[in-house]
Amino acid sequence: MNKAFTKPATVNASVSPKGSLEVLSQLEVQKLKSVSENGLYDLFRSCALAILNTGSGTDNAKAILETYPDFRIDIVQQDRGIRLNLFNAPADAFVDGEMIASTREMLFSALRDIVYTESELKSKRVKLDSGEGITDYVFHLLRNARSLVPAQEPRMVVCWGGHSIGHEEYEYSKDVGHELGLRGMDICTGCGPGVMKGPMKGATIAHAKQRVRHARYLGLTEPGIIAAEAPNPIVNELVILPDIEKRLEAFVRVGHGIMIFPGGAGTAEELLYLLGILLHPENADLPFPLILTGPKSAEPYFNQLNRFISATLGSEAQKRYRIIVGDHAEAAREMVKGIHEVRAFRRAKADAYHFNWQLHVDMEYQNPFEPTHANMAKLALRKDMPVHLLAANLRRAFSGIVAGNVKEQGIRLIEEHGPYEIRGETDILGPLDELLQAFVKQHRMKLPGTEYVPCYRLKR
Known part of the structure; x- marks a missing residue:
C-alpha cells in the first residue's frame, strides 16, 4: 500500500487562461461552459486536481481524489472569455496568492484538450473505424494543441521510463538529457516525475548553455494515468490524449527517436508497443532509433528485459534496439546519429518532419x-x-x-x-x-x- 497521503492546506482562487484559450468566440466559450453539463466535469476535475498536485509524491489516483473530496471547479463565462473559480484547491499550486505560471498553463491545456476531444468525436469528419481515421484524429488533437511545428528539423527525442526510479537512475536520465540538450535536441516524455522529468531537467541546463531559444519540453498524457504521473513543472507543452492508445501513437508520430530508461510495467508496455509496430512487415525498412540506456547498476534490469524479448518475440525484435549501459554521452551520440538517418529518409520520401506519416500502425495497436x-x-x-x-x-x-x-x-x-x-x-x-x-x-x-x-x- 502507499504511504499515507497527507492533505496540505487548501485555498479558493479565480484564474484566467494563460498559454491556451486566451482568444475565444462566444460559441467556444459556451462549449467550454457546457463541460459541467455534458458529463465531462468529473474527468476535468480529476485531471485538474492531478495538475494542482504536481510533486505530491503519491502514485495512486484514487488516493488523490479521496484526499480532496471538497475540491470543486466552476467555469465562469465572460464576454472576453472564461475564468475558473477553484474551491478547496491544493495551496502548494500557489505562491503569494498567485497560481504558479506552469500550473496555470497546464490547467487550461487540460480544459482545451478535454473539450476539443469531445467535440471532435461528434464531428462527421472523424472516422474511428479505420486505421487512417484514427491517425487523422491523433493528428488533429496534436495540431489543435499547437504541438506540430512544420518547418523544424527533426530533433524530438521521446524518453520513456519509470516514474518512481531510484536516485542513481534519475541522475543518469538527467545526464542523458543534458547530452541531448547540448546537441540541440528537444525532449518529449509522459510529462510526470522520474524519467519523465530527469531528461527535461538535464536538457534545460544544456539548452541554457547553448543559448537554445524556444526549446520544447513536450508532455503527452491521458486522463487515466495523469494522477499517477502528474505533470512536472518543466513541461511547456502539455497534451492530454483521450486514451492510452492515442497517447502511444502520438509519441511515435511526433518523436524522431525513442530512448528507454529503467522502469516497470508501464515501461515494458511502451517497449512492447513500439517493437510490435516496428516488427510489422510494412515498417521493415523504416529507420527509427531505439536505445535502451541506464547506469551500470541497471544492467541486470536490461539483461532481464532483453531475455524476455528474446524468449517471446525473438531475435528480429532484438535487432530493432541497442542497449547502452553506463555511458550517457554515447547514448546521446547514437540517438543523434539515428535522427540524422531519419531526416535523410524523410527527405528522400518527401515525408513531414513534424508527423511520421510513413509509419504503419496496425489497428491492433x-x-x-x-x-x-x-x-x-x-x-x-x-x-x-x-x-x-x-x-x-x-x-x-x-x-x-x-x-x-x-x-x-x-x-x-x-x-x-x-x-x-x-x-x-x-x-x-x-x-x-x-x-x-x-x-x-x-x-x-x-x-x-x-x-x-x-x-x-x-x-x-
Missing part, C-alpha cells in the same frame, strides 16, 4: 483496450501468432497491470473482483513471470518503501 477481468482473461498469448500481434497482446497485458497498480478504475476493479487472470502458453508466461518478479524485487511496481500486492495472477 490503435483500438482502445479496456482492462476488465474478462478482457484480460481472454488475451491470446501463443507462439504461433504473428509476432507483431503477440507483441500487441503482451502490451495489453502490461496495460492491465499498470491499470491495476495505479489507475483509479483499475484499482477499484481489483478491490471488487480480485487479481486479473492472465492466461497463455508456458513458453510465454514463464518469461513473463520472471520479468514481473524481477520488477517486484527491484521495487519497480510501486513507489520505494511500499509493499507490492500483485494485481494479476498468471494461469498456464
Whole structure:
C-alpha cells in the first residue's frame, strides 16, 4: 500500500487562461461552459486536481481524489472569455496568492484538450473505424494543441521510463538529457516525475548553455494515468490524449527517436508497443532509433528485459534496439546519429518532419483496450501468432497491470473482483513471470518503501 497521503492546506482562487484559450468566440466559450453539463466535469476535475498536485509524491489516483473530496471547479463565462473559480484547491499550486505560471498553463491545456476531444468525436469528419481515421484524429488533437511545428528539423527525442526510479537512475536520465540538450535536441516524455522529468531537467541546463531559444519540453498524457504521473513543472507543452492508445501513437508520430530508461510495467508496455509496430512487415525498412540506456547498476534490469524479448518475440525484435549501459554521452551520440538517418529518409520520401506519416500502425495497436477481468482473461498469448500481434497482446497485458497498480478504475476493479487472470502458453508466461518478479524485487511496481500486492495472477 502507499504511504499515507497527507492533505496540505487548501485555498479558493479565480484564474484566467494563460498559454491556451486566451482568444475565444462566444460559441467556444459556451462549449467550454457546457463541460459541467455534458458529463465531462468529473474527468476535468480529476485531471485538474492531478495538475494542482504536481510533486505530491503519491502514485495512486484514487488516493488523490479521496484526499480532496471538497475540491470543486466552476467555469465562469465572460464576454472576453472564461475564468475558473477553484474551491478547496491544493495551496502548494500557489505562491503569494498567485497560481504558479506552469500550473496555470497546464490547467487550461487540460480544459482545451478535454473539450476539443469531445467535440471532435461528434464531428462527421472523424472516422474511428479505420486505421487512417484514427491517425487523422491523433493528428488533429496534436495540431489543435499547437504541438506540430512544420518547418523544424527533426530533433524530438521521446524518453520513456519509470516514474518512481531510484536516485542513481534519475541522475543518469538527467545526464542523458543534458547530452541531448547540448546537441540541440528537444525532449518529449509522459510529462510526470522520474524519467519523465530527469531528461527535461538535464536538457534545460544544456539548452541554457547553448543559448537554445524556444526549446520544447513536450508532455503527452491521458486522463487515466495523469494522477499517477502528474505533470512536472518543466513541461511547456502539455497534451492530454483521450486514451492510452492515442497517447502511444502520438509519441511515435511526433518523436524522431525513442530512448528507454529503467522502469516497470508501464515501461515494458511502451517497449512492447513500439517493437510490435516496428516488427510489422510494412515498417521493415523504416529507420527509427531505439536505445535502451541506464547506469551500470541497471544492467541486470536490461539483461532481464532483453531475455524476455528474446524468449517471446525473438531475435528480429532484438535487432530493432541497442542497449547502452553506463555511458550517457554515447547514448546521446547514437540517438543523434539515428535522427540524422531519419531526416535523410524523410527527405528522400518527401515525408513531414513534424508527423511520421510513413509509419504503419496496425489497428491492433490503435483500438482502445479496456482492462476488465474478462478482457484480460481472454488475451491470446501463443507462439504461433504473428509476432507483431503477440507483441500487441503482451502490451495489453502490461496495460492491465499498470491499470491495476495505479489507475483509479483499475484499482477499484481489483478491490471488487480480485487479481486479473492472465492466461497463455508456458513458453510465454514463464518469461513473463520472471520479468514481473524481477520488477517486484527491484521495487519497480510501486513507489520505494511500499509493499507490492500483485494485481494479476498468471494461469498456464
